[in-house]
Each structure stands twice: as structure tokens, then as C-alpha cells.
Amino acid sequence: MSTLLHIDASLRPDSLSRRLSGRFAEHWRDQHPGGTVTRHDLAADPLPHVNLTQAEHLMYRTASSDGEQPEEVRRSLRLVDELRGADLLLLGTPMYNFTIPSTVKAWIDHIAWPGHTFDPVEGRGLVDLPAVVILSRGGGYGPGSPRADFNFQEPYLRKVFEFIGITDVEFIAAELTMFTGENSPDEQLKSLGERSLEEAIERVDKLAVGR
Numbered sequence: 212m213s214t215l216l217h218i219d220a221s222l223r224p225d226s227l228s229r230r231l232s233g234r235f236a237e238h239w240r241d242q243h244p245g246g247t248v249t250r251h252d253l254a255a256d257p258l259p260h261v262n263l264t265q266a267e268h269l270m271y272r273t274a275s276s277d278g279e280q281p282e283e284v285r286r287s288l289r290l291v292d293e294l295r296g297a298d299l300l301l302l303g304t305p306m307y308n309f310t311i312p313s314t315v316k317a318w319i320d321h322i323a324w325p326g327h328t329f330d331p332v333e334g335r336g337l338v339d340l341p342a343v344v345i346l347s348r349g350g351g352y353g354p355g356s357p358r359a360d361f362n363f364q365e366p367y368l369r370k371v372f373e374f375i376g377i378t379d380v381e382f383i384a385a386e387l388t389m390f391t392g393e394n395s396p397d398e399q400l401k402s403l404g405e406r407s408l409e410e411a412i413e414r415v416d417k418l419a420v421g422r
């Protein structure tokens with residue numbers, strides 16, 4: 212039986228990244244009757260920041276391993292198991308202040324531990340899982356645009372996923388979302404934003420086939 216791990220992070224219930232990831236998840240369900248979808252809404256149910264107890268148990272290994280592990284350590288390990296046990300990761304995330312929301316960073320901090328998702332000695336990731344990442348961002352960051360080098364959303368996710376072994380990743384981005392809609396301040400950017408969204412929808416529909 213197949214499992215989809217579907218994570219969303221936008222603050223907005225009717226957001227574009229949610230619409231696109233939801234569309235992908237619907238296709239996935241159609242193709243995997245009986246499959247399981249594990250959901251996390253990181254805006255509605257944010258994870259706490261990782262703490263010293265987790266770092267001592269899972270990063271520095273300075274904590275005693277005798278007895279039962281603290282609940283927050285077990286929670287991180289449950290999130291690791293959930294990721295490693297999935298067949299596909301679907302992440303929908305907006306850009307906030309040029310990168311991912313802190314809620315997504317918190318989830319990454321919960322799952323990126325040596326010996327669990329990466330091997331620091333051999334320098335290789337331990338998560339063998341394909342991913343589809345849906346990105347939304349208010350501005351445009353294409354090559355040659357004034358803010359091209361401000362985009363720390365996709366490059367960061369690409370690297371951190373590669374680090375833990377998620378190398379088969381498809382990124383689908385809807386850009387210029389702040390310029391779409393009725394109150395757009397700029398007609399040219401509005402049509403570029405609308406086109407970006409249409410292309411993202413087309414890519415979602417195409418990519419979902421056979422996933």
C-alpha cells in the first residue's frame with residue numbers, strides 16, 4: 212500500500228500552494244485507491260522549535276540512552292519514521308521573507324538528524340524518497356530579474372533535501388502571486404502571474420500521472 216506524506220505551510224486556508232498541492236494529492240488519491248495520505252498542516256499545527264534535549268539525544272549524543280527517551284525525542288523520531296516510511300513527499304510552501312516559512316524549517320529541524328536521515332561519516336543521505344514541492348511566491352525571481360539572487364526558498368530546499376537523500380525532487384512554482392487578482396497594481400505583472408499559475412497547474416496535472 213502506498214503512502215503520500217502531504218505537508219502544507221501557508222497561513223492562508225485558500226492559498227495557492229494549498230490549492231496546487233491539494234490538486235496533486237487528489238490526482239494521487241485517484242491513482243492509489245486504498246493508499247494512505249498522512250497530512251501535516253504546519254500553519255494550523257506548528258511544531259515547536261527543536262530543543263536542547265533533542266539536540267543532546269539526536270545530534271551531540273551526550274544524553275544517556277538508558278531508559279525511555281523523552282517525549283520530544285520520540286516525536287522527532289516519529290516524524291523521521293513517517294518520512295522514511297512514505298512513498299512520496301508532497302510539500303506545499305509559500306515564500307516568506309525570501310525563504311521557507313519558519314514552520315517548514317522547524318519540520319526540517321525535527322527530521323534532519325545524523326544516523327537517522329543522513330550519515331555524517333559517509334556524507335550521504337539516508338532518505339530514499341521522491342518529492343514534489345509546490346512553491347508560491349509573491350514576487351518574481353527568474354534569471355535576470357532584479358531580485359533573482361534573493362530566492363532562498365527553492366535553492367535551500369534543493370540542498371537540504373539532497374543532503375538527506377531526497378534527490379528526485381520536482382519543484383513547481385507559482386510566481387508573482389501578489390500581482391494576480393482584481394487589485395493588481397500592474398497589468399503586465401498580472402498577466403505574467405496568471406500565466407505562471409496556469410503553467411503550475413498544467414505541471415501539477417502532468418506530473419501527477421504515474422506518481
Ligand SMILES: Cc1cc2nc3c(=O)[nH]c(=O)nc-3n(C[C@H](O)[C@H](O)[C@H](O)COP(=O)(O)O)c2cc1C
Pocket residue numbers: 221222223226227228229304305306307308309310347348349350351388389
Ligand atoms: C509573512 C509573509 C512574508 C512574505 N515574504 C515574501 C517575500 O519575501 N517574497 C515574496 O515574493 N513574497 C512574499 N510574501 C508573499 C507570498 O509569498 C505570496 O502571497 C504567496 O502567494 C503566499 O503563498 P500562498 O498563496 O500559498 O499563501 C510574503 C507573505 C507573507 C504573509
